Amino acid sequence: MVPIVFAVGRFREVPCLKRILAVKLRPLGETLLAGTCFETLRDAFPSARITALVRPSAYDLFRKSGWVDEVLAYHPGAVERRSFWVRAWKSGRLVGALKKRCFDLALDLTGSTRSAQLVHQSGAVLKAGPGLPSLRGFYDLNAPAGDALTAPVTELNRRVLKLLGLAPKPLEREGGFWPVPPEALQYADIFWKAHQFGDGEAVIAVHPLAGRKTQEWYPAQWAAVLGEILANGFKVFFTCMPWEKKGLEEVEKGLGRELPAYTGLDWVPLAGLYRKSVAGLGVDTDARHLAAAVGTPTLTLWGPESPGRRHPYSPERHPLVIQEVPCRPCGLPVCVEKKHQCMVELKPEGVLKALKQLLKRSLGA
Numbered sequence: 001m002v003p004i005v006f007a008v009g010r011f012r013e014v015p016c017l018k019r020i021l022a023v024k025l026r027p028l029g030e031t032l033l034a035g036t037c038f039e040t041l042r043d044a045f046p047s048a049r050i051t052a053l054v055r056p057s058a059y060d061l062f063r064k065s066g067w068v069d070e071v072l073a074y075h076p077g078a079v080e081r082r083s084f085w086v087r088a089w090k091s092g093r094l095v096g097a098l099k100k101r102c103f104d105l106a107l108d109l110t111g112s113t114r115s116a117q118l119v120h121q122s123g124a125v126l127k128a129g130p131g132l133p134s135l136r137g138f139y140d141l142n143a144p145a146g147d148a149l150t151a152p153v154t155e156l157n158r159r160v161l162k163l164l165g166l167a168p169k170p171l172e173r174e175g176g177f178w179p180v181p182p183e184a185l186q187y188a189d190i191f192w193k194a195h196q197f198g199d200g201e202a203v204i205a206v207h208p209l210a211g212r213k214t215q216e217w218y219p220a221q222w223a224a225v226l227g228e229i230l231a232n233g234f235k236v237f238f239t240c241m242p243w244e245k246k247g248l249e250e251v252e253k254g255l256g257r258e259l260p261a262y263t264g265l266d267w268v269p270l271a272g273l274y275r276k277s278v279a280g281l282g283v284d285t286d287a288r289h290l291a292a293a294v295g296t297p298t299l300t301l302w303g304p305e306s307p308g309r310r311h312p313y314s315p316e317r318h319p320l321v322i323q324e325v326p327c328r329p330c331g332l333p334v335c336v337e338k339k340h341q342c343m344v345e346l347k348p349e350g351v352l353k354a355l356k357q358l359l360k361r362s363l364g365a
Contacts, residue, residue, distance in 0.1 A: 017045050017105045018048050018104055019049050019101060020104065020105045020106075021050075021053060021098065021101070021107065022037070022038060022052055022053070022106075022109060023053040023109060023115045024109045025055060025074065025076055025112065028055065028057045028058050028289070029285070029288070029289035030310065031055065031057075032058070032178065032289045032290060032293050033289065034153075034157050035177060036168035037160075037161055037168050038052060038068060039067050039168070039169060040167070040169060042067040050067065052067075052068040053071075053072045053098075054072075055073065056073040058073075059071050059073045061178070061267055061290075064268060065179055066179055072097065074094060094118070095118070099123045101122075103123070104124065105124055105128070106124035107129065108127075109129075109156075111129065111130040113135070115129075116138035119138060127140050128164070130142070130156055142163075144159055145159070152310070153310060153312075171293075172313060172314055175295045176294040176296070177295075180271050180272055183269075184268050185272045185276070187268075188269070189276075191237075197235050202359075203237065203278060204235070204237075204279050205279070205280045205282075205291065206238055206281045207240060207280065207282030208238070208247070208251055209240050209241075209244040210284065214303055214334065215283050215284050216247075217343055218343070219250040221346070221351075223251055223256075225355075226251070237262065237273075238251075238262070239270060241263070242263050244263075245263055267290060271293075271294050274291040274296045278296075278362065279296065279355070280292075283302075284300055297362040298318045299318075299321065300320050300321070301320075302320045304331070305329045305331070316361060321354050323341070323343075323345035323346055325341050325342045326338075328342060
């Protein structure tokens with residue numbers, strides 16, 4: 001165990017950390033990027049009991065990661081939509097559960113008002129987080145965060161860990177950084193057999209849909225790309241959320257055939273499917289982060305957001321197909337400025353060229 005002694009504002013000392021809370025209440029993709037922070041905490045404090053507080057979508061992935069002893073799930077947005085009495089009851093239960101665990105250390109890797117409040121209310125002996133002006137009073141230790149709106153999220157995570165004298169391991173490594181549980185690999189084997197994919201065949205996972213229409217490409221364009229991929233002997237399957245199935249039907253209509261698809265809510269089987277695939281192709285969604293986390297090369301068709309904050313990957317293994325536009329980033333659910341120029345300008349030929357280059361590098365073809 002790392003011998004850390006902190007003098008905090010109440011003049012108490014923590015000679016060793018036995019109970020640690022780490023909070024990451026962001027969407028799944030950003031939470032996955034914090035995985036190396038949890039890995040680092042486990043390596044630094046192998047005997048500590050580490051609790052992760054994450055959104056429900058990340059619950060199973062963290063529970064089976066081996067980095068934490070306990071996972072608590074909480075979605076601030078879902079709770080805020082409830083009545084005052086329900087919000088008060090749920091918040092009271094969560095805060096009570098946190099206090100009961102008597103944490104030595106609480107780390108805020110989120111940087112939101114709600115996460116800062118929870119870290120403060122946990123009653124941990126030592127509290128640390130990003131030192132945004134509105135949040136500094138919640139922590140004993142504050143990491144530099146003056147550029148929080150522009151800095152990569154991985155850099156902000158690194159600064160918080162640096163307060164403990166720690167540094168996260170690199171995201172990109174052989175086999176990925178996220179542990180894939182055996183049941184996920186077993187599911188992938190079953191999926192392969194069910195759809196008659198050979199173990200030696202090159203299979204590409206395609207995630208064409210997104211949470212916002214402005215992040216999506218067009219069915220006819222997808223059909224053109226997938227038709228060329230299939231014509232060259234590759235196998236393809238779709239991944240999407242259950243409520244996105246109708247969007248897949250539009251792509252299949254243009255393609256003239258149905259393709260295998262994983263449309264489940266559980267992200268653990270998807271980790272196995274991505275690990276077994278030779279590449280992941282799609283738009284800017286949480287799914288691409290999962291593919292990268294388990295070591296699969298990805299090609300992302302980039303839309304209206306800025307890649308600087310949430311694309312900390314090498315262009316060789318995780319390239320982007322991107323069109324420079326003056327209105328990026330917009331963050332809008334509907335394009336009102338340039339008639340969706342960021343995606344309209346992406347052509348099937350350019351996507352196929354980038355995919356060929358990626359496969360050549362990753363497969364040595």
